[in-house]
Amino acid sequence: MNYDALLWLSFGGPEGPDDVMPFLENVTRGRGVPPERLAEVAEHYHHFGGVSPINRLNREAIAAVEKELAAQGIELPVYFGNRNWHPMVEDTVATMKADGVRRALVFPTSAYGGYSACRQYDEDIARARAAVGDGAPELVKLRQFFDHPLFVSSFADAVRAAHAQLGDAEGTRTVFTAHSVPLSADVTSGPPAEGGNRYSRQIAEAARLVAAEAGVEGYDVVWQSRSGPPQVPWLEPDIVDHLDALHAEGVTSVVVCPVGFVSDHLEVIWDLDNEAADRAGELGMRFARAATPNGDPRFAELVAELVREHTAGAQARKLSAFPASGGTANGEPCAAGCCEAVKRPS
Numbered sequence: 001m002n003y004d005a006l007l008w009l010s011f012g013g014p015e016g017p018d019d020v021m022p023f024l025e026n027v028t029r030g031r032g033v034p035p036e037r038l039a040e041v042a043e044h045y046h047h048f049g050g051v052s053p054i055n056r057l058n059r060e061a062i063a064a065v066e067k068e069l070a071a072q073g074i075e076l077p078v079y080f081g082n083r084n085w086h087p088m089v090e091d092t093v094a095t096m097k098a099d100g101v102r103r104a105l106v107f108p109t110s111a112y113g114g115y116s117a118c119r120q121y122d123e124d125i126a127r128a129r130a131a132v133g134d135g136a137p138e139l140v141k142l143r144q145f146f147d148h149p150l151f152v153s154s155f156a157d158a159v160r161a162a163h164a165q166l167g168d169a170e171g172t173r174t175v176f177t178a179h180s181v182p183l184s185a186d187v188t189s190g191p192p193a194e195g196g197n198r199y200s201r202q203i204a205e206a207a208r209l210v211a212a213e214a215g216v217e218g219y220d221v222v223w224q225s226r227s228g229p230p231q232v233p234w235l236e237p238d239i240v241d242h243l244d245a246l247h248a249e250g251v252t253s254v255v256v257c258p259v260g261f262v263s264d265h266l267e268v269i270w271d272l273d274n275e276a277a278d279r280a281g282e283l284g285m286r287f288a289r290a291a292t293p294n295g296d297p298r299f300a301e302l303v304a305e306l307v308r309e310h311t312a313g314a315q316a317r318k319l320s321a322f323p324a325s326g327g328t329a330n331g332e333p334c335a336a337g338c339c340e341a342v343k344r345p346s
């Protein structure tokens with residue numbers, strides 16, 4: 001085998017009240033997020049005792065992946081590193097070097113393209129290697145997986161289960177949601193030759209695939225967790241505004257599917273399970289939120305299969321016509337100018 005480890009690369013989240021502000025400062029450094037927004041998001045974390053579930057969920061997913069790899073006879077130790085909170089990826093890559101790791105695969109915990117979902121993880125890889133310096137392991141990122149059949153079927157079952165929870169009410173609307181990004185960031189997502197908007201087009205494609213497999217007809221794609229200064233346009237409509245619009249149309253029952261995320265981290269348990277669910281309650285709408293895939297055994301199988309694309313020549317299974325992007329070495333972009341960062345006003 002050409003690889004001697006797997007690095008699980010994620011966003012990171014606070015693990016106690018004192019972590020919240022330093023974590024948020026790490027996330028927003030140079031990103032032009034106003035202090036009012038930061039204070040609001042800090043409150044969301046404090047609502048849960050300053051603990052984001054994301055690190056625990058990643059550790060659980062890693063344990064499942066370790067078991068799956070072992071069951072398949074793939075001997076790869078799994079390391080865990082984050083962009084914004086401990087264990088920081090720079091420290092993890094230093095440990096990998098000290099352990100003698102020379103060439104590792106990297107699983108980023110995002111299924112999509114775009115700056116925040118793909119390219120920024122490349123920057124993390126390059127920064128961590130630079131911090132470690134000579135002898136840093138070679139780091140080869142696994143590709144985007146938004147259209148992988150295991151990812152799609154996991155969400156499809158979750159959507160079906162959420163409909164069943166509502167007793168399959170006639171006319172229940174399925175609403176797919178993903179993290180909003182500035183319009184400018186969506187426009188520059190994907191390789192320039194493709195014409196942009198790769199992030200929102202991949203989200204729309206994943207929603208279409210999940211809806212088709214779940215057998216739901218009426219569905220919408222909306223956005224959530226908008227950040228940044230109010231004057232900067234982001235992808236819309238927002239999920240909460242959309243519930244108002246659905247109510248005005250006479251919809252009385254909704255299933256919300258967070259197709260843009262792999263786990264029940266803070267944007268899911270606060271922005272959906274509290275804010276959106278409360279709004280639905282005020283409007284007298286029935287509301288069920290579909291589960292995210294990381295607790296599903298198919299998620300560990302998916303990661304193992306992406307690994308086997310590199311170690312055993314496994315065929316890249318995918319359901320959309322988008323090219324299999326994102327799998328580059330040492331933080332290289334997929335193409336010149338692909339998903340480049342947009343400067344934010346400070």
Ligand SMILES: CC1=C(CCC(=O)O)c2cc3nc(cc4[nH]c(cc5[nH]c(cc1n2)c(C)c5CCC(=O)O)c(CCC(=O)O)c4C)C(CCC(=O)O)=C3C
Pocket residue numbers: 011012013014024027028031033037038041052053054109110116117179180181182225226227228260261265266267
């Ligand atoms: C596309 C996308 C994903 C999905 C892809 C992926 O999963 O990577 C994602 C995931 C996540 N975002 C997260 C948390 C935050 N994101 C923020 C801010 C921002 N996100 C953005 C985009 C995305 N974010 C953007 C364009 C900003 C504005 C600042 C900037 O331009 O960078 C802020 C700052 C405060 C605020 O919300 O304003 C926080 C705290 C957490 C961890 C949650 C937890 O702790 O459980 C996760 C998984």
Ligand SMILES: [Fe+2]
Pocket residue numbers: 179
């Ligand atoms: Fe975010």
